[in-house]
Amino acid sequence: MNQTIYSKITDALVDVGYIVIEDAISKNLSQLLLKDAKIENNFKPAGISDLKKIDLSRRRDRIHWLDDDGSVRSEFLAFVEGLREYxxxxxxxxxxxxxxxxxxxxxxxxxETHLDAFKNSTNRVVTTVYYLNKDWKQGDGGELVIYNEDGSFLKKVEPKADTLVVFLSEKFPHEVLPAIKKRYSIAGWFRVDKKII
Known part of the structure; x- marks a missing residue:
């Protein structure tokens, strides 16, 4: 099963540089991750750029970094590790x-609109976003809007549970529109630098 989705993602990255897949991994996994995210209480304001500067006029989400801790998080991280190897x-x-x-x-x-690859850095190469929101409907806001390199509109993605977005980090500016209700996701990046522990 995973090989099929890995192949689909790979082909899309080569052909157009991005892909949006609904019913991507497992509805059950997305719901277990949502439950885990709701229990987690150690969220901190997210920063801007590699300096991690807090600027609420540009970004207002709160984040909690994930570790391979043997919980349901590890199941998701195993999926993305397989994708990295592929x-x-x-x-x-x-x-x-x-x-x-x-x-x-x-x-x-x-x-606000941004690129995931930091200026003067090629560390982040491929971005992933995995959505956890059960019963999300049109009008709930929080959509991901992806733009072409020239700034023209490319795609709007509703943050519905078990939807996976993968794109080249340096190529696609994107933004998250204001949420109307609480919205959960996992944002991630495949990197080419050395991991700092």
């Missing part, structure tokens, strides 16, 4: 590790 093998990428965090957007929270 991308390295099939596209001859040198992705060294994956970092990720839970993100909570409360009512009114947003994240």
């Amino acid at each position: 991308l390295n093998k099939t596209l001859f990428m040198v992705l060294t590790y994956y970092e990720s965090h839970y993100a909570i957007y409360k009512k009114g929270d947003f994240y």
Whole structure:
């Protein structure tokens, strides 16, 4: 099963640079992760750029970095580790590790248009976003809007449970529109630098 989705993601990254997959991994996994995220109480304001500067005029979500701790988080991290290995093998990428965090957007929270690759850095190569929101409907806000490199509109993604978005970090500016109700996701990046412990 995973090989099929890994192949689909790989083909899309080569052809157009991004992919949005609904019913991507497992509805059950997304609900277990949502339950875990709701229990977690150690969320902190998210920073801007590699300096991790807090700027609430540009970004208002709160985050908690994920570790492979043997819980349901490990099941998700095993899936993305398989994807990392597949991308390295099939596209001859040198992705060294994956970092990720839970993100909570409360009512009114947003994240302005940005690139995931930091300026003058090629560390983040491939971005993933995995949504955990059960019964999300149109009008609940919090959509991910992806733009072309020239700034023109490309795609709007509703943050519905078990939807996975994967794209090239340096290529696609994107933003999160203001949430109307609380919104949960896992944002992550495949990197090519050395992991700092």
